Amino acid sequence: MTAIWNRSLTARFVAVMLLALALSQGISFLLFTDEIGGALVRAAKTEFLSRSASVAQVLETTPPAVQQDILQSSGTSYTRFWVSPSFPGDVESWRQEAKRRLAEPLPTLANLAGTEQAPRESASDVPAPPPQAASISSASPAATNGASASAWIDLPAHAWPLSRAAKFLYWNDAGGMGLAVQLKDGSWLNSAFSKKMVNSMLTTRSLISLAVTAVILSLCAAFIARTMTTPMRRLAAAAEALGRGESVAPLSEKGPDDIRHTAVAFNLMQSRLQRFVEDRTRMLAAIGHDLRTPLTSLRLRAEFVSDDETREKMLDTLDELRAMTEATLAFSREQATEEVTRNVDLTALVGSLCDDLVELGHDVSCAEVPKISYRCRPDALKRAVRNLVENAVRYGERARVSLRTTPQAIEIVIEDDGPGIPADTVERVFEPFFRMEHSRNRATGGIGLGLSISRNMVRHHGGDITLANTGQGLRATISLPHAAPPTPEPKGTARSFRRADRPIGAARRSPAE
Numbered sequence: 230m231t232a233i234w235n236r237s238l239t240a241r242f243v244a245v246m247l248l249a250l251a252l253s254q255g256i257s258f259l260l261f262t263d264e265i266g267g268a269l270v271r272a273a274k275t276e277f278l279s280r281s282a283s284v285a286q287v288l289e290t291t292p293p294a295v296q297q298d299i300l301q302s303s304g305t306s307y308t309r310f311w312v313s314p315s316f317p318g319d320v321e322s323w324r325q326e327a328k329r330r331l332a333e334p335l336p337t338l339a340n341l342a343g344t345e346q347a348p349r350e351s352a353s354d355v356p357a358p359p360p361q362a363a364s365i366s367s368a369s370p371a372a373t374n375g376a377s378a379s380a381w382i383d384l385p386a387h388a389w390p391l392s393r394a395a396k397f398l399y400w401n402d403a404g405g406m407g408l409a410v411q412l413k414d415g416s417w418l419n420s421a422f423s424k425k426m427v428n429s430m431l432t433t434r435s436l437i438s439l440a441v442t443a444v445i446l447s448l449c450a451a452f453i454a455r456t457m458t459t460p461m462r463r464l465a466a467a468a469e470a471l472g473r474g475e476s477v478a479p480l481s482e483k484g485p486d487d488i489r490h491t492a493v494a495f496n497l498m499q500s501r502l503q504r505f506v507e508d509r510t511r512m513l514a515a516i517g518h519d520l521r522t523p524l525t526s527l528r529l530r531a532e533f534v535s536d537d538e539t540r541e542k543m544l545d546t547l548d549e550l551r552a553m554t555e556a557t558l559a560f561s562r563e564q565a566t567e568e569v570t571r572n573v574d575l576t577a578l579v580g581s582l583c584d585d586l587v588e589l590g591h592d593v594s595c596a597e598v599p600k601i602s603y604r605c606r607p608d609a610l611k612r613a614v615r616n617l618v619e620n621a622v623r624y625g626e627r628a629r630v631s632l633r634t635t636p637q638a639i640e641i642v643i644e645d646d647g648p649g650i651p652a653d654t655v656e657r658v659f660e661p662f663f664r665m666e667h668s669r670n671r672a673t674g675g676i677g678l679g680l681s682i683s684r685n686m687v688r689h690h691g692g693d694i695t696l697a698n699t700g701q702g703l704r705a706t707i708s709l710p711h712a713a714p715p716t717p718e719p720k721g722t723a724r725s726f727r728r729a730d731r732p733i734g735a736a737r738r739s740p741a742e
Contacts, residue, residue, distance in 0.1 A: 327421035592627035621645035
């Protein structure tokens with residue numbers, strides 16, 4: 230549950246909506262449950278008094294021969310009527326009689342002495358109650374003060390539909406009510422009601438209504454969350470692609486103000502970054518190009534120096550400057566080239582590179598690993614790996630290359646058998662033009678741009694390069710983050726990096742060092 234809560238904004242919206250619904254329904258239940266229970270009791274009492282008054286009126290206007298049938302047909306599942314010759318003063322005896330009559334089953338039509346009666350639950354059995362019945366309330370003192378009494382209480386004529394006084398009684402703990410009213414012939418009509426009131430809002434209908442409301446709220450919350458998370462997912466994917474050096478199309482600047490402003494800010498940031506990179510690359514190219522002319526002039530002048538030793542030193546220095554200039558120009562050209570990002574077989578890419586170096590006479594081995602698909606700019610990544618492998622061969626005699634997949638990244642590991650490097654220079658070696666060999670002799674190394682270019686290319690893929698001494702040599706690790714699955718390319722555009730279709734001249738590309 231925690232994982233879903235942390236991963237899904239939709240789940241949070243739905244949970245908050247359902248929690249709000251549960252709290253509101255719970256508060257409503259606490260506030261209104263007593264009121265609803267009281268309303269049910271008042272409604273039951275009003276119906277009981279109205280029915281009793283109607284039965285009394287019917288009995289007084291019909292012949293005695295059919296009165297028993299009227300009493301039986303007027304009964305309901307919770308109400309019984311019977312006539313006694315005198316007032317039932319003994320409350321306990323009346324209660325026992327009420328229990329006995331309520332326990333008896335209601336008569337069928339065949340038992341009603343051949344008279345045609347309506348269904349026993351229908352209100353049409355008796356005349357409609359007088360208008361004043363609707364105003365009857367259990368709030369009447371005469372009707373409520375005896376709720377826990379054990380004796381009859383007076384029910385005034387104004388407190389119920391019939392215009393004469395009666396006797397009222399609460400006779401059990403289940404909401405049972407009793408009534409005794411004297412008829413015109415001197416006999417007494419007895420009415421007994423017993424039905425336990427369910428003082429709860431949690432009925433089947435209310436639960437179904439609550440469930441339907443919860444489903445509707447959940448759908449609304451999911452829709453709202455989706456409208457918010459879809460632009461956010463697009464923004465996250467675009468930011469990830471931009472961080473990997475890919476060319477990203479501008480985001481759609483639509484939707485609510487907050488989302489639209491976020492998209493505008495991202496598009497502006499992307500344009501500024503691209504402009505900054507382009508300006509920097511253009512500046513490097515201009516500097517490298519402009520240095521060629523004075524270097525050529527200096528070289529011509531150095532040729533006229535008469536002292537041979539001085540002339541050779543000057544020419545070596547100029548050659549080094551020229552190599553640095555050419556490397557700078559090559560670096561700027563690499564930066565200016567926008568290579569298409571696509572899915573490649575990383576295992577085949579690294580394997581073909583090792584095969585090329587083996588053909589050139591280098592001691593390079595590559596461990597066999599299963600196919601690893603990766604979305605990258607293959608030429609740039611291949612150059613970064615090549616620089617590291619050639620450094621391992623140059624300074625460590627041999628290179629052992631392997632690939633492995635971890636939960637966090639895909640790693641390309643290059644190990645050698647060289648002396649390693651001092652711990653305080655592990656990061657400095659990635660600085661442009663930094664060399665461990667301070668003589669600047671090109672015969673013992675490059676010009677110091679190889680590792681800088683390699684790290685720059687790897688970081689454009691969202692990864693990094695780290696160096697570590699193993700005790701038997703140096704280990705260089707290229708860590709590449711797992712990329713999201715790309716949109717499938719059209720059939721026929723995929724390209725695998727087998728040796729047969731590698732770019733011409735890849736095997737003889739010289740490192741920038």
